[in-house]
Amino acid sequence: EPEVTQTPSHQVTQMGQEVILRCVPISNHLYFYWYRQILGQKVEFLVSFYNNEISEKSEIFDDQFSVERPDGSNFTLKIRSTKLEDSAMYFCASRAQALNQPQHFGDGTRLSIL
Amino acid sequence: KQEVTQIPAALSVPEGENLVLNCSFTDSAIYNLQWFRQDPGKGLTSLLLIQSSQREQTSGRLNASLDKSSGRSTLYIAASQPGDSATYLCAMRDANAGKSTFGDGTTLTVKP
Numbered sequence: 001e002p003e004v005t006q007t008p009s010h011q012v013t014q015m016g017q018e019v020i021l022r023c024v025p026i027s028n029h030l031y032f033y034w035y036r037q038i039l040g041q042k043v044e045f046l047v048s049f050y051n052n053e054i055s056e057k058s059e060i061f062d063d064q065f066s067v068e069r070p071d072g073s074n075f076t077l078k079i080r081s082t083k084l085e086d087s088a089m090y091f092c093a094s095r096a097q098a099l100n101q102p103q104h105f106g107d108g109t110r111l112s113i114l
Numbered sequence: 115k116q117e118v119t120q121i122p123a124a125l126s127v128p129e130g131e132n133l134v135l136n137c138s139f140t141d142s143a144i145y146n147l148q149w150f151r152q153d154p155g156k157g158l159t160s161l162l163l164i165q166s167s168q169r170e171q172t173s174g175r176l177n178a179s180l181d182k183s184s185g186r187s188t189l190y191i192a193a194s195q196p197g198d199s200a201t202y203l204c205a206m207r208d209a210n211a212g213k214s215t216f217g218d219g220t221t222l223t224v225k226p
Contacts, residue, residue, distance in 0.1 A: 033213070042216050107156060107157035
């Protein structure tokens with residue numbers, strides 16, 4: 001069964017550095033999402049992306065965050081200047097065109113900011 | 115703003131028991147509801163998806179129900195096994211079919 005893949009599985013970065021988290025969604029999917037889960041807390045929505053633009057974003061997704069689909073297969077989340085509180089598990093998800101289809105999640109990238 | 119609550123936060127049962135996990139939500143204008151399993155430090159595995167027009171879905175030993183009028187969903191696990199031990203999350207996709215709002219999860223331990 002096709003799956004969403006995320007790389008790296010664990011990223012350790014110094015505070016203030018830029019980080020790019022990578023996702024390869026399922027190939028025929030058109031809707032893409034990023035969520036995060038701070039340790040011990042809820043999974044929280046960050047951003048959704050469709051037709052090469054952001055369709056919705058949460059209040060967490062401030063100017064430090066950006067998303068891109070650079071080449072038709074990858075979907076990236078960039079954090080420009082990381083803060084300690086950005087430490088979390090970041091999940092990518094994708095969904096097919098039909099509205100009644102489920103979101104499929106990757107295994108996540110654990111981001112640790114030192 | 116959608117609020118999703120899961121009760122109980124943790125549950126420990128002996129192997130073989132049937133059990134029910136609860137999920138409640140405040141805004142009934144949902145598009146669908148998805149139940150996930152999360153093992154420690156791992157990603158989200160989709161278990162069941164119920165559309166807003168449906169009342170229940172079944173997959174093997176799992177049965178999920180949805181009652182929009184009362185703002186509730188339940189996940190029923192029959193004949194629990196130690197391998198069912200994990201955190202179970204419910205998530206509502208809003209009526210614009212966009213983002214999902216997650217509950218805190220119920221951490222299930224099934225003792226052999």
